[in-house]
Amino acid sequence: MNIEQQYMQKVRKQRIQWFVFIVVLLALTVWAAIGTNFNLFVLFSGLSEGFSFLFHDLLPPSPATLPSLLDAALDTICMSFVAMILGSIIAAVIAMFTAVTTTPFPRLRYFFRAATALLRNIPVLIWALILVSGFGLGNLVGTLSLLIVSIGMLVRCFAEALEEIDRGQLEALKATGASHLQMITSAVLPQFMPSFIGWSLFNLEINIRASTIVGMVGGGGLGFMIQSGIKLFQYKQVSMAIILVIVIVLATEWLTGRVRERLI
Amino acid sequence: MGKLKLYFSACLVVFVLCLLQLQFDYSKLWSGLFKLGNTISLMLPPDASQWQYVLSAAIESVQVAIIGTVLAIVCSFFLSFLAASNITPHPALSWAIRGICSLLRSIPTLIWVLIFIVAVGLGPLPGVLAIMIGAIGSLIKVFAQSIEEVDEGVIEALRATGSSWLGIVIQGVLPCALTALLAWCVMRFEGDLAESTILGTVGAGGIGYELSHAMRGYRYDQALFVGIVIFVMVFSVELVANRLKLKMAKRL
Numbered sequence: 001m002n003i004e005q006q007y008m009q010k011v012r013k014q015r016i017q018w019f020v021f022i023v024v025l026l027a028l029t030v031w032a033a034i035g036t037n038f039n040l041f042v043l044f045s046g047l048s049e050g051f052s053f054l055f056h057d058l059l060p061p062s063p064a065t066l067p068s069l070l071d072a073a074l075d076t077i078c079m080s081f082v083a084m085i086l087g088s089i090i091a092a093v094i095a096m097f098t099a100v101t102t103t104p105f106p107r108l109r110y111f112f113r114a115a116t117a118l119l120r121n122i123p124v125l126i127w128a129l130i131l132v133s134g135f136g137l138g139n140l141v142g143t144l145s146l147l148i149v150s151i152g153m154l155v156r157c158f159a160e161a162l163e164e165i166d167r168g169q170l171e172a173l174k175a176t177g178a179s180h181l182q183m184i185t186s187a188v189l190p191q192f193m194p195s196f197i198g199w200s201l202f203n204l205e206i207n208i209r210a211s212t213i214v215g216m217v218g219g220g221g222l223g224f225m226i227q228s229g230i231k232l233f234q235y236k237q238v239s240m241a242i243i244l245v246i247v248i249v250l251a252t253e254w255l256t257g258r259v260r261e262r263l264i
Numbered sequence: 265m266g267k268l269k270l271y272f273s274a275c276l277v278v279f280v281l282c283l284l285q286l287q288f289d290y291s292k293l294w295s296g297l298f299k300l301g302n303t304i305s306l307m308l309p310p311d312a313s314q315w316q317y318v319l320s321a322a323i324e325s326v327q328v329a330i331i332g333t334v335l336a337i338v339c340s341f342f343l344s345f346l347a348a349s350n351i352t353p354h355p356a357l358s359w360a361i362r363g364i365c366s367l368l369r370s371i372p373t374l375i376w377v378l379i380f381i382v383a384v385g386l387g388p389l390p391g392v393l394a395i396m397i398g399a400i401g402s403l404i405k406v407f408a409q410s411i412e413e414v415d416e417g418v419i420e421a422l423r424a425t426g427s428s429w430l431g432i433v434i435q436g437v438l439p440c441a442l443t444a445l446l447a448w449c450v451m452r453f454e455g456d457l458a459e460s461t462i463l464g465t466v467g468a469g470g471i472g473y474e475l476s477h478a479m480r481g482y483r484y485d486q487a488l489f490v491g492i493v494i495f496v497m498v499f500s501v502e503l504v505a506n507r508l509k510l511k512m513a514k515r516l
Contacts, residue, residue, distance in 0.1 A: 032327035036388040053383035078282035134300030249370035
């Protein structure tokens, strides 16, 4: 078989793979559309109803509600920040145990991996629902559930970063007879610092978004104001709160971007 | 190192200020842990007796995620070519699309759901719409990024041959960016499935409703079962997605 034929065969195989992929995707979509009674007519009527509600009932926001919302907005920011700081410190320690390059007990790695996968794969809202049963409503629940999910996410990212560090430096230090702790402080930490800061800033952005969600099931902050505002038909207050959410999210993105530029 | 020290000390100051603002009741921390332990003991063993309802709700969540993501992919696919700065027909158009996207993106999906529930009523529809809107916001951003990473030489070469805009997109940009776009779609579906499982807790359909229903009725054992199902759903999609991503990386 000459090269041309081989090439044509490969192209044909790729085409068949693509075809199967697209057919499966289409079949899944149709199955899902039938299951949820969904069609394009429903889509457009739903969207138009949604946006007419948005522009007629929600907008314009009432600035009079702003003072009462500012405290909740500040809570939202503080919850995310506290969860980010505590989360990145705890996660950095756990990540040291999970990464192949730095773990002092290689056998325990899988235990830590599995435990943090559990933290990460249960959505933050569900953590909040569970924690509410223990700690009651309020900021504490919001902060704790953000903390749990932050740890879950950051351990994965930190461990990946730790596994990418240059092993040559570790080996060199080991050869001089450095202890495990000395190796971590003088070889691992300096290399790890940029990704530590980068990922924890990214975590802050995620926390800010998540904190408005957590509030809806009793975690305090802006989410709580939005949820209760909708229940009480205070739509002008809701739109004001949503605008605050947008401002906070965009401001955080801007700020973390600036910090990243300066530090990394 | 001076910059780092400044950053960390600023973090510490803000951290303390935040704790002052939040005014936690630290005594609650311990009593809460005991109460939580109590709740957890009520959760065991998980009660699977309602499995038919949970299963059908889980399927509904998956379906909502699929439709929302597919619709978003279709919309973002076309719009992202207009938004990518290297091939956009007009810079103002690119700027406008990006602005709208970051607005859509900065409102969490759960808030979109609340809005759509009030507008169109309960059921799977508000979930689909909310996921679609949220996914469009983030997909256009990452699609446009991938398109902008396409080698400028490819575009210029096609432009030099007198190719039309559509020609450049189909012959030059698409083949280069396709794998990256697919990878983003897989990642988005992962996120959307996780989101669709919780939409029910605020009143849209799906498995989240079963969860908040069980929690409100203090049936913690049933709630744990639903929680396990959610974990299995999200985790298995993460596994499949990781495998797909590896496969795609090999292709490159």
